[in-house]
Amino acid sequence: MRRRVDVLCVQETKWKGQKAKEVEDTGFKLWYTGTTSNKNGVGILVNKSLRDGVVDVKRQGDRMILVKLVVGDLVLNVISAYAPQVGHNESTKRELRKAWRTWIRVQRGKRAKVARTKWWKLKGEASQAFRERVIKEGPWEEGGDANMMWTSMATCLRKVAVEEFGVTKGSRREAKDTWWWNAEVQKVIREKKDCFRFLYLDRSAANMEKYKVAKKAAKRAVSEARGRAYEDLYQHLNTKEGERDIYKMAKFRERKTRDVNKVKCIKDGDDQLLVKDEAIKRRWREYFENLYNGEAESSTIELDDSFDDTSMCFVRRIQESEVKEALMRMKGGRAMGPDADGEIQGAK
Structure with a gap:
């Protein structure tokens, strides 16, 4: 898109179903919901650079859809809604307000910048002006901590470069389909x-x-x-x-229509999404500690200690050659032993 939009909410899509689909030749993926053809419906478009960060999708009829998006350490809730107006009773409006109160989460944070300094302009007259400003404004005093001096000089260089050369808009062109190039x-x-x-x-x-x-x-x-x-x-x-x-x-096309392709995040005990590695590891540690050391119901298995003459007899150990022979007879993707279908047919 010409305006470099990353996330776009759309209403009145008028598509029936609760699915996801890729918009061809744009790099966007669309999540939408609708219950009636040619009426109502909402959706959310997410750009290629962000759509892999989608971790959850919720739908409320054909009036509201929520996409949970992870950007760095931030969790963003993007909601697209189409409020009912004329011809709807108070109960329908009440349901929509209830969904709003359930879904909306106010999250504040700064969005990470992806703009780059135009260092390729460091030539000709611009290079001379950059050099003069750096010499004039740079912290060139000797003495002091080396790390502090390096940080001060690097900050000065970046500041002058941004002011002299400018920065990019932070967008990048989508890769073209070139698999057939010779x-x-x-x-x-x-x-x-x-x-x-x-x-x-x-x-x-x-x-x-x-x-x-x-x-x-x-x-x-x-x-x-x-x-x-x-x-x-x-x-x-x-x-x-x-x-x-x-x-x-x-199968590949069906995989593209899924709401979430990869599970990248987990939730804590309070159903809050965890995105940082340390928090995720800590949650897994708590989970296994509760699983193996918790005060849950006893999972002790009572073993049958009754023995008869058959179970008390000597059993020969399995030889290594027998294991190798059994592995050689195994087929790819199948376990050893008779098929279940053959046993059922034999029983008939």
């Missing part, structure tokens, strides 16, 4: 970049014409290579191996 495509793309570099240094008519020709050739080569790659892919899907790939692709 050597020919890479060659014409490299030529187009070279022409653009010459055009940036000298905006003459000749350089402009060369760049237009190179851009047109690159566009044609990319289109042809992509067409051939997809044609080969379709031919491959018609084979036996391609059928397996279809199932893999279906």
